[in-house]
Amino acid sequence: MDFTLNDDQQSLQEAARNFARNELPDIARDLENRNAPPSQELIRRYAEQGFLGVNVAPEYGGLGLGNLEALIVVEEFAKISSAVAFPIFESCVGPVRAIEHFGSEALKRRVIPKVCRGEIVVAVSMSEPDAGSALTDLKTRAEIRGDEVVLNGTKRWCSGGGHADGYVVYCRMSDDPGAKGIGAVYVEKDAPGLTFGPNETLMGFRGVPSSDLYFDDAHVPRENIIVPAGGFRKLMEAFDLERCGNATMSLGQASGALEDVLAYVQERRQFGKPIVDFQAVQLRLAEMQMRVDAARLLIYRAAANSEKGLPSVLESSLAKCFANEISREVTGHAVQLMGAYGYSSEFPMERRLRDAWGWGIAGGAIDIQKTNITSAMIGRRFDQRG
Known part of the structure; x- marks a missing residue:
């Protein structure tokens, strides 16, 4: 190893x-x-x-x-x-x-x-007004009619919504209940019947457009079906890799913050010496480094163990959950160490703090990752509706 x-x-x-x-x-x-x-x-x-x-x-x-x-x-x-x-x-x-x-x-x-080639961007559209963490409650329907698929419904919180050129849309493709009826269809931005809500104004993620998607008899070719009804498990296997990506985006906020603050504390002087010479600063820096390194190792393990396929739900959820939590902590410490410079929007530190909170919500909230982890540990899913 x-x-x-x-x-x-x-x-x-x-x-x-x-x-x-x-x-x-x-x-x-x-x-x-x-x-x-x-x-x-x-x-x-x-x-x-x-x-x-x-x-x-x-x-x-x-x-x-x-x-x-x-x-x-x-x-x-x-x-x-x-x-x-x-x-x-x-x-x-x-x-x-x-x-x-x-x-x-x-x-x-x-x-x-x-x-x-950088010609198009493709986004994923999963959540709905009543289906976020409870994703199998989604209601957007895709009906096969001859050589076409016709979609109706509303998708919410789509990162890339209104800007991306195509969307992988999770939808209900049969009358089977729960996960059994869910598949996914690729929908181009200019598909007839697809419209978009306004760009959301979020706490962070500025520059990552997010909007609702409205499907009103939206037509796409039948060959745009990615996974038919009953393929929800396959979709979530692929999403385990996206969890690793989410973890890495979250880690980037923390590791970038650590690199910047490490330079800052060696330049910033108070009471006649660089503030890195104060033991309280040293302890905080060490704690930040430990958390960044631990998150990176969890991500690397999930990635390395997935080279012949896709990451496991256990390893990807562990990586995402831990990286989401430590990125909030590390960016918060960085803002505190930099004082007003960290709090000012003229510098990137406060942006990292806001984005760190977003990654712990996007792609499956932190607490949902913990239920995934426990489910994988004991080998069965929990019924959250019971």
């Missing part, structure tokens, strides 16, 4: 870090101020650098590397901001991977290469 990155992984990490640090801080600040997503031009630059679809198979335009390599890149971009990292997250661990694993060959070749 080797806990060091190999030469190729280190080179990839360095390339991602150099690009992110040199090119993206000003862009991240602008996206935050305007609550706007990265431009198409920037996403194409990501593609040119090889940062999109890192772990996607080469026949679909990806680099064909592993999940670990993809998450290494995600973290370096997430250290700058969630907004600049989000297109990489979506291309490496998001809904594109569900299409790659379960979609038809025609759908894969129509969608995935465009994502890897």
Whole structure:
């Protein structure tokens, strides 16, 4: 068991870090101020650098590397901001991977290469007004009519909503109750019958658009079915990888905060010396480092153990839950150590704190991850409705 990155992984990490640090801080600040997503031009630059679809198979335009390599890149971009990292997250661990694993060959070749070239962004649409943590209560329906699928319903809290070019939509595809009736369909942004609500104004995640999706007899080709009714388990297996991505986006807030505050405490002087010379600061820094390292190791374990498939629900939930919790704690400590500079919106620290809270809600709330963990430990699901 080797806990060091190999030469190729280190080179990839360095390339991602150099690009992110040199090119993206000003862009991240602008996206935050305007609550706007990265431009198409920037996403194409990501593609040119090889940062999109890192772990996607080469026949679909990806680099064909592993999940670990993809998450290494995600973290370096997430250290700058969630907004600049989000297109990489979506291309490496998001809904594109569900299409790659379960979609038809025609759908894969129509969608995935465009994502890897930076031509389109694909988002996932799962939650509904009455189906968030209780996802199997979703009501959006998809009815097969000849060569088409017709969707009706409302989806909520879709990150990328109104901006992404395509959506992996979880929907009810049969009258079977609960998970048995659920599948997923790929829906293009311009599909007839699909409209969007306004861009949500959130505490954080500025630059990651979120809106409702409204389906009113929305028509898509039948070949856009990714998973038919009864495929909910497959969808959640793919989502275990997205949990690892969520954990890494969360980790990026913490590790980026730690790197910045470490430089700050060595420069900031009070009472005639750098504040890092005070033992209280030293203890807090050590605690922050322990939490960041522990979260990263949990993520790396889940990724390394998934190289022949998808992460396990236990390991991905452990990684997400822990990273979500420590990112809130570490960014909070960083704000405190930097004082007014940490609290000011002129600097990125308070943005990291706000985004850290968001990642613990998105993709399955922290407490839901804990029920997943316990279910995996004992080998059975719990009936939350009983």
